[in-house]
Amino acid sequence: MGERVVIIGADATGMAAASQARRLKSAAELDIVVFERGHFTSYSACGIPYWVGGEVGGPDELIARTAAEHRARDIDLRLRTEVSEIDVAGQRVRARDLESGQDYWTEFDKLVIATGATPIRPALPGADAARMHGVQTLDDGQALIETLRATEGRQAVVVGAGYIGVEMAEALIHRGFQVTMVNRGAEPMSTLDPDMGVLIRKAMQGMGIQVIGNAEVTAFRTDVRGQVTAVVTAEAEYPADVVVLGLGVRPATDLARAAGLPLGAYGGLLTDLAMRVRGHENIWAGGDCVEVLDMVSGSLRHIPLGTHANKHGQIIGSGVGGDYATFPGVVGTAVSKVCDLEVARTGLRERDARAAGLQYVSVTVESTSRSGYYPGAAPMTVKMLAERRSGRLLGVQIVGREGAGKRIDIAAVALTARMTVEQMVALDLGYAPPFSPVWDPVQVAARKAVGAIRRQT
Amino acid sequence: MGERVVIIGADATGMAAASQARRLKSAAELDIVVFERGHFTSYSACGIPYWVGGEVGGPDELIARTAAEHRARDIDLRLRTEVSEIDVAGQRVRARDLESGQDYWTEFDKLVIATGATPIRPALPGADAARMHGVQTLDDGQALIETLRATEGRQAVVVGAGYIGVEMAEALIHRGFQVTMVNRGAEPMSTLDPDMGVLIRKAMQGMGIQVIGNAEVTAFRTDVRGQVTAVVTAEAEYPADVVVLGLGVRPATDLARAAGLPLGAYGGLLTDLAMRVRGHENIWAGGDCVEVLDMVSGSLRHIPLGTHANKHGQIIGSGVGGDYATFPGVVGTAVSKVCDLEVARTGLRERDARAAGLQYVSVTVESTSRSGYYPGAAPMTVKMLAERRSGRLLGVQIVGREGAGKRIDIAAVALTARMTVEQMVALDLGYAPPFSPVWDPVQVAARKAVGAIRRQT
Structure with missing residues (x-):
């Protein structure tokens, strides 16, 4: 009887790991079980803004490899199944089938944590109103598109001005919305210095996007149906039929934290160069749920990008499959x-x-x-x-x-x-x-x- | 009284050297004399195929800085003046004004040789016929365009299938010619391996260019007026109203050779890392007339490209101006x-x-x-x-x-x-x-x- 690897999360890292492990080990040697809370697998989250903007179809086009394709390669992929607990000492995870409600434990010899990241939702009045959307997963994208179709109003507010926020503002313009972007910083895209960010703001304004900088959101106004109606800042109020949150993400590491695994300053899992969780021979982690070494500054950072997630998956799959590969770090591209x-x-x-x-x-x-x-x-x-x-x-x-x-x-x-x-x-x-x-x-x-x-x- | 630098050649290397030297030294400190055989200065030879093809205007558009602009910066630029001899020991060059016929010696403290390269003309019957064109200089480009305008025939043959040959074949198609490309190698662009060159051939054929590979030109047929009428190979004969030679270039180092300066296996001048001619404290050379270190193979090569020529000029100008800069070599991009x-x-x-x-x-x-x-x-x-x-x-x-x-x-x-x-x-x-x-x-x-x-x- 072979070993079993359990993988939590079936997006880039999880499925790249599964595929690479399967390349190295046959089904007789390695049992691969993947748990995924959502409906989709192996998709390009980076493509969601273009799906929303109508430039690409979705979600099928954004899926690199379907569940059926993975299963055909002897990967036991369980969609709509949420892992609720990791028992490190007992080498098992507890999962719940979200459709049937069935709850069960699965043992592992090796574990891969690829739980990704969660959009940051501000702890503000109205933050859980309807028609407020993050855009981290295909499920999120699907939900947003349904809202955009359902709403008769044409006012959209994007909160936050990172990559996703700026891309979403443009996508909403393409869909015929009037768009306001409310941003805490002086200029959009704080991944750039402000003297470069100003060029982005001018281009956005040139497209008709209203860009509000130096603005702190204090609340979201809602109506009797619980739907968002406005974004409120200290200075003003911006009417909204739909709100997209582009406030960035944080590592989805609640499970890992509860299991006592080591987390860094940004809440991401800490790993060695082979993407093994520090201090744990048989547990790997990668993608948006880990911190990575910034080779320029020498410090750890949280950089949720598909390109790193794919590399991590590849490296983890090699490790799980008994091979050797390392991730030296990033330079922040x-x-x-x-x-x-x-x-x-x-x-x-x-x-x-x-x-x-x-x-x-x-x-x-x-x-x-x-x-x-x-x-x-x-x-x-x-x-x-x-x-x-x-x-x-x-x-x-x-x-x-x-x-x-x-x-x-x-x-x-x-x-x-x-x-x-x-x-x-x-x-x-x-x-x-x-x-x-x-x-x-x-x-x-x-x-x-x-x-x-x-x-x- | 300051020093004098004499520069032979007023294209990329020569004028970049002149400009950089002038940045570092005033006219009182350094007298800069530049001799140029042709009509033009500081131009983009790489742009000639696009000029011929009609995508860019010319020659004015291809000139980065005019003679008047250089002269306004106290650079004594003498166009249509050909250097016929370098007297290394006597530290002087002999030049002839091609318009007036005046012939004179000019002394130098420092010398920069930027004589570029000469299109290879095959030693074959008819090789000096009219309507046969190289395309190395703006003067060459101008002459070709005049031929293209004058000729009533629409058959063009390009001999050679390097970058210039392939670009010229396309340019001639844009001008409405029927184009045949005759190439010694099996596939176009021998700077690629043949398995990649085949992709270029297919694209050229897709544009309607007739591509003849493995063909050795044996003669050029001419008419009574001395104009080319066909390109002859061992197997066939290709009618031609105009012929463009894309056989590559060789370093234009006849002057340097006559002066006893050191040349390499490709006939290019040999320099140190600061672009000084080997063994000569006060003589620099750069651009298409030198050999460069290939940092990958460790051997010297002749790579006539504008990008290297500009870098060489910059470095030579620094050296002439008393500063320090080096050119480590190329990787062949x-x-x-x-x-x-x-x-x-x-x-x-x-x-x-x-x-x-x-x-x-x-x-x-x-x-x-x-x-x-x-x-x-x-x-x-x-x-x-x-x-x-x-x-x-x-x-x-x-x-x-x-x-x-x-x-x-x-x-x-x-x-x-x-x-x-x-x-x-x-x-x-x-x-x-x-x-x-x-x-x-x-x-x-x-x-x-x-x-x-x-x-x-």
Whole structure:
């Protein structure tokens, strides 16, 4: 009789782990049981805003691999089944079939925790009203779309201005809503420095989105049916037929916490490089429920992104299957398309550099995505941070149009290799008029950073 | 009285050197004299195919900085003036004003050789006929366009299938010509391995270009007016009202050779890391007339590209101006847009790896430029070479559509940092559905390469 691995959560991490483990071990060697609370599996949560906005169909299009496909590979996938308890010492989990109500224990030799993250809901009056939506899961997306279809009003308020908030604001515009975005920070997308965030705000305003910055939500007004009617801040009140919460997420680690597993400062599970939960030989965790090492600052962070979740799953599946693989950490790369802008960042913002006790120079340049004379050349702004004296690259932020965003990868690889900005100036990057000016915009920024370091050292 | 620097050649390297030197030294400190045989300065030779194809205007649009702009910065720029001799010991050059015929010597304290490259003309009967064109300089481009306007025939033959040849074939199609491309190799673009080159051929054929591979040109037939009428190979004869030579270029180093300066196996000048000609304190050289260090194979190569030429100029200008800068070498990155395909390469091809005595694995993957469900997701092919056992990345080739080409930069930076394919799998690259599948295609290839290395080691 083989071993059994129990996997909690059937999205990117859980199913990548299951698939990779199955590649390495046959059904006779390894029994794979996956519990998933929701209706869906292996889907692209990142695609939800485009589904809501009507650019892609859903949910079928967003599902990379269906439950039936997984089951055909001898993976015992139990949808609509919620794990309510992990018994670490007893090596078993307790699960409840949400349809039948049946409650039962399942033993494991190995356990994978891939419980993801939960949208943050503010502890405010009216926060649990109807027609208030997070957009973390396909189930969430489905619920939002049903609300959008049902409501006759056309006023939408997005609370929060992170990636999801900004993408959702745009999606709601595409669906014909009047959209107000209420944001605690001065500018949208606090993953960028404010001097770059202002470019996003202007683009959003150009699309007709009302952007309210420096605004603290104090309550949600509701009507007699328990439906939200307005978002209230200290200064004003914004009528709302539907509210989308884009306040970010927190690791869904209540189960892990109750089981006594180690959590970090952000509430995420702590793992080793092989994604094993610290101190536990036979328990792995990955995806949005763990904290990851930021290789630039050296500190742990919570970065819920599908790309990390998939890598974690792959690595966990290798470990579960008896192979060896590690996740060295992240440099904080993210890219997004909002309101015709491509927005990208990697490494440290100014505030991160200060928090890490680093002295830095910061430069910003304007360049173009193609040679200036080539059709379609569009302006792009690149901000670059480098460590004073040493010149080590610390971070890059890019806002531009077609062709701007993925240039962040140049900086992501350079950060991983701990390059200096001087080394970046010498990089042999792809050049041809349809793709780049003769100096890539990232190198234009690097040249300016070299100059700033020479003057300041 | 200050020093004098004489610069031979007023294109990318020469004028970047002049500009950078002027930034560092005033006119009182440094007298800058630039000799240029042609009519133009500081232009994008890479833009010539787009000018011929009608996508960009020219030549004005292709000129980054005019002669007047340079002169306004106290640079003594002498167009249509050809240097005929370098007297190294006497520290002087002999130049001839091509308009007036005046011939004179000019002394220098420092010399910069930026003579570029010359299109290869085959030593064949008829090779100097009228209506046969290289496309290396703006003057060449202007001459070709005049021929295209003058000729009533509509048959064009491109000889050679490198970047320029392929781009010119497409440009001629845009101008309404019937185009035949005659190529010595089996597939176009020998900068790629043939299994990737076949993708280019198919795209060219799809545009209506007749592609003749494995064909050795033996002669050019001419008429009584001395105009070319056909391109002759051992097997066939291709009627031609105009012929474009895309046979590549060789370093224009006749002057340097006559002066006894050191040349390499490809006929390019040999320099140190600061772009000083080896053994000569006060002579620099850069751009298409030098050989550069290939950091992947460790050998010298001749890589005539605007991006290197500009970097060389910058570094030479720093040296001439008394500052310090170096050019560490290249990894062999190039990107091109042909027939709606984006084509990119960096590092070693299979034949390069073999020539370098390296054992390697080669993998090829098909992926998409965006998430499969996102509108505009297009297929792309990535080929990756990695060293056997060590897993060190050796090279990447990409053929795809919108968004494919500049992904080569990921590999270019990874090659510079001497990363393994395993390290590439872990890279934190930008992911969002409009930009990439959750595993970037370059990482999909890296994963496959890791698998190949594991099996072969």
